């Protein structure tokens with residue numbers, strides 16, 4: 001199954017047996033975000049934390 005990353009627009013192949021696929025299938029908002037962008041978002045969120 002091919003999915004397009006919601007953030008960078010890159011097309012990524014997702015195996016139908018993968019956790020990611022199961023998660024997207026059961027999601028109300030199946031917007032796929034690739035690993036690289038997920039990591040970037042996570043880092044950005046950490047950087048936004050007030051000190």
Ligand SMILES: [Zn+2]
Nearest residue numbers: 005008034037
């Ligand atoms: Zn991406």
